Each structure stands twice: as structure tokens, then as C-alpha cells.
Amino acid sequence: MLATLNSFVISGIEAVPVKVEVDIQNGLPAFDLVGLASQATREARERVRAAIKNSAYEFPNRRIIVNLAPADIKKEGGHFDLPIALGILLASEQLENNLSGEYFLSGELSLNGEIRKIPGVLPMVLELVKSSKDIRLIIPKDNSEEASLVTEILSFPVRTLQEACEYFENKTELKAVNPFNFNDVSNKQILPDFADVKGQDVAKRALQIAAAGLHNVLLIGPPGGGKTMLARRVPGILPEMSRQEILETTRIYSVANLLNPIHPLIDVRPFRAPHKNASSASIIGGGKIPRPGEISLAQNGILFLDELPEFSRDVLEALRQPLEDKVVTIARAQATHTYPADFALISSMNPCPCGFFGSEVECKCTPLQIQKYLGRISGPLLDRMDLHVEVPRVEYEQLKERSIGENSEIMLQRVKEAREMQKKRFKRQKISLNSQMRPSEIRKHCMLDDESEGLLKNAFERLKMSARAYDRILKVARTIADLEHSDKIKLQHLAEALQYRSLDRKYWHL
Numbered sequence: 001m002l003a004t005l006n007s008f009v010i011s012g013i014e015a016v017p018v019k020v021e022v023d024i025q026n027g028l029p030a031f032d033l034v035g036l037a038s039q040a041t042r043e044a045r046e047r048v049r050a051a052i053k054n055s056a057y058e059f060p061n062r063r064i065i066v067n068l069a070p071a072d073i074k075k076e077g078g079h080f081d082l083p084i085a086l087g088i089l090l091a092s093e094q095l096e097n098n099l100s101g102e103y104f105l106s107g108e109l110s111l112n113g114e115i116r117k118i119p120g121v122l123p124m125v126l127e128l129v130k131s132s133k134d135i136r137l138i139i140p141k142d143n144s145e146e147a148s149l150v151t152e153i154l155s156f157p158v159r160t161l162q163e164a165c166e167y168f169e170n171k172t173e174l175k176a177v178n179p180f181n182f183n184d185v186s187n188k189q190i191l192p193d194f195a196d197v198k199g200q201d202v203a204k205r206a207l208q209i210a211a212a213g214l215h216n217v218l219l220i221g222p223p224g225g226g227k228t229m230l231a232r233r234v235p236g237i238l239p240e241m242s243r244q245e246i247l248e249t250t251r252i253y254s255v256a257n258l259l260n261p262i263h264p265l266i267d268v269r270p271f272r273a274p275h276k277n278a279s280s281a282s283i284i285g286g287g288k289i290p291r292p293g294e295i296s297l298a299q300n301g302i303l304f305l306d307e308l309p310e311f312s313r314d315v316l317e318a319l320r321q322p323l324e325d326k327v328v329t330i331a332r333a334q335a336t337h338t339y340p341a342d343f344a345l346i347s348s349m350n351p352c353p354c355g356f357f358g359s360e361v362e363c364k365c366t367p368l369q370i371q372k373y374l375g376r377i378s379g380p381l382l383d384r385m386d387l388h389v390e391v392p393r394v395e396y397e398q399l400k401e402r403s404i405g406e407n408s409e410i411m412l413q414r415v416k417e418a419r420e421m422q423k424k425r426f427k428r429q430k431i432s433l434n435s436q437m438r439p440s441e442i443r444k445h446c447m448l449d450d451e452s453e454g455l456l457k458n459a460f461e462r463l464k465m466s467a468r469a470y471d472r473i474l475k476v477a478r479t480i481a482d483l484e485h486s487d488k489i490k491l492q493h494l495a496e497a498l499q500y501r502s503l504d505r506k507y508w509h510l
Ligand SMILES: Nc1ncnc2c1ncn2[C@@H]1O[C@H](COP(=O)(O)OP(=O)(O)OP(=O)(O)O)[C@@H](O)[C@H]1O
Pocket: 196, 197, 198, 199, 200, 221, 222, 223, 224, 225, 226, 227, 228, 229, 230, 349, 350, 355, 394
């Protein structure tokens, strides 16, 4: 007997429909799983066998072949357990399918027949929405809230294999998940405020520009100047996420299996601060079972790499491609996974191992040590930092100052207004932020007058800039103009953008 069921394979952040075919024939007892299944997926055989026995069914002592089709996509994960188990029970005629219509199912089994939470349910429901047919989805109970984010699809949660079987035979009614109540969420957090930072007006300004257009920043300066303190205050000046951004980001966390079962929404902009010793797989993505890394988890928010030169060379070099393309592609022998990675990188560093090179305090490092340290940040990586900002030591007079600096509320208001300008500009286009502009959009939206053109030409030649730096300067200048509600990029906007590209001369001597 042959039984065929529908499930999915997760590729990147997409759920691709897969057929689970189970064939049972007489012959020597065997249980084979074919169709480019990974090791973890192949382990389904042991879980399914135990779960069937422990759910008071019989595991057929015959020749069982399970085929996951199409065979050219690598199958990862344990969520094929449920369709495989049901397929075996159907093909061995221990179970009758009395369900009408089309359905998909996914779930990982524990040995006692319970169904465990799985990654990737949101991509699954989003895939089914695309089809106009009447389709049902059967999922683990612990994924109910996540499935309920998409109301157009009827999702039925099951706790155990037994329960799924009874549902199939029409012996029990299952209740479809209730639509998620988006109004029911309060995402208010108490965040640190920029008012705590004394002085450092240039850095605060640069971080405000970065927040407005989602540009990358490199903060460089001696120890204790407040680089970490400044970066940690950026979340407080990021505007609320749109519904589309929430779904886009939540989808990545779903695939990474990082959603909270009760509140399965990423509705606060991500601020990811991985440790400098974190592996390349955890930061960039990948691993044995491919998963999105920190750069993807930072989607629509901030990736903060504190003490940038201390990260491994692998990580620093691997960052280059996603910083340019805003997606990351992880290539494997049998599969390629693409994850979104559209974030602003905020990074900080000292200019030398002792930290004081270029400051008033004497630096104890040799020129070779300094060169080696700075050399960890390669030219192409430095080129992708839109705003280079020096964070000097704060003066005693400034620290003593009673009056508080500009607070996050005022800064956030400006960021919001600049984002409104961008939203209007890119209406009916796929992008919504200046940093996302492609060359054609840069040409259209970053026109310069003759005087500004002259300034840029001069700087380009004097600083021996790359074409990449040229584009990035124009994007930053566009954001600076937006912060001033100016439709045109004026000379002062461009001049400010250029100012943030000069640090490499001071430290790197490029
Ligand atoms: N501009 C500032 N205004 C007020 N307090 C500050 C300022 N700069 C530093 N501090 C104080 O000093 C502490 C250390 O600052 P922070 O850790 O941000 O420095 P850093 O530049 O990251 O140093 P390092 O290079 O050693 O990492 C802060 O927690 C804060 O208490």
C-alpha cells in the first residue's frame, strides 16, 4: 500500500512543499528513508518507530520505504516525523483517512508519541496563503500562537500522535487556532537614554543619522570614552516596526526556532550584540543544521559588534558580502540557504592594543603592533562603514556638567520625521530606506548641484575613494538632508557626509 501526505522543507526562510510518500511491501523487514534526507531527518526512523509503538499502534514488520519528494532539495529537520508516522499507519491500514480536502502536516515526535514544537511554522502558513485552495495545516500545539499570526489559513494544533490519528479518522474535532490579537501586545520597554551621555555630540549626531537611514557606523576612540554606552542607546531612537517588518523579522526567528511560544512576535526592533568569541556560524549563519545567524536576527534593526578587531578574521571577512547585498547566502554541498540580513552595523574599537593611539594619553604600542591591530579591519570592510566617528575622551568639565544632553525622545522624533520622508520617496517601490537605494535610485534621488558636485569630485580624488564609498556618501548625504526636511541635497549635507569618511586617513594611513 502507498500513502502520500503533504509537508514542507525549509530552505532559507521559505517553506517549500514536499510530498511524503510511504510504501509498504511484503519482504524482509526494513525501514528506508530516501530523498536527500540529512542525518537529523533520517533519525526520524527511530523516533517514528518508538512513537508508533508507544501510541498503541503496531509498527509493521515489513519493508517500508519513505520517499521525500522532490529529491533534489536537501531535507533538514525533524518535522517530517509526523507525516511519516501517519503515512506508515495509513499504508499499513491501521488508520483510515476520513479528512476531506487538502491538508499539510509537520511535527517532530518524541519517543512517547508527543509532538514537539518545530521551527519554520510561520513560513509554512505564509506559503499556504499563496494558494487559493481550501487547505488545512496540522501543527504541534506549541506552535499554535505562531500559526495564528496568519489568519487566512486554518491551522489545527495537535499534542500527540494519537490525537492526530483520531483527527484523521474523524473521531475527534479539533479547534482551529484563534487569530492572533495584535492589539493585545504591549511592546513598551524601558531603554537607556542618550541624555546620560555627556558631550560626544558628533557621535550622537552620527548615530542619529544611522538610525534614520539604517547606515553603518564605526566608533573609534580610547577606553572609557563611552563607545559602548553610546551604541547601547541606539534602540531608544529607532522607530516602531511596521506590520510588514514585524512579519519579515518574525519569520527569521521562526526558522531559527527562537520564537517565544506565548508571544511569537518580534515587534521590537532587534539589537543583537554577539560576543567577540562567537563562532562564524553563529554570527553569519550556517552550522550543521543551517540556521540564520546574528546578522539575520538583526534584520530591520541593529547588529552591534563591540571591539570589532577582536572578532575572528573569518567573521570579519564573511561580513563583507551581507553588508553589501543585505542578504547572506550559505552554500553547502547539496543546498544553498539564503537569509535576509538588512541591518545597520554599529561597531566600536580602540585605535591600538593599549587603546590610546592618537589621544592625549601616551600610547605604549609599537608601530608594528598598531599596524597589525588596525590591519584586522581590512580596507573593503572599512569602506562599508558609512560613518566613521571619533569618540574622544570626555573632558572633566563636560562630565561635571549638570545640564543633561539631548535626550532620546527628541532624537527619536527627528528620526521618525526623516523616515517619513523616505517612506514618501520610496512609495510604490520595494525599498523604504536610503541605505537600501540601488544605483538607479541613487542617480534619481541624490542629485547634486554644481557646487556640491565639485566638492565631491575634489574629495573623491584627494581621498582616492572607491566607487562604493562614493555611493555610500551620497546615501548618507540623502539621510542628512531628510533629517532637515530638505528635498534637495545641499552643500552642507554633502560636506557633513564627507566628514564621516576621513578617519581612515588618520589611523589607517590608506
Ligand atoms: N560621555 C560620557 N558621559 C557620561 N558617562 C560616560 C561617558 N563616557 C563614559 N562614561 C562612563 O564610563 C563608562 C565606560 O564607558 P564605555 O564602556 O562606554 O567606554 P568605551 O568607550 O566603550 O570603552 P572601551 O574602549 O574600554 O570599551 C560608562 O559606563 C559611563 O559610566
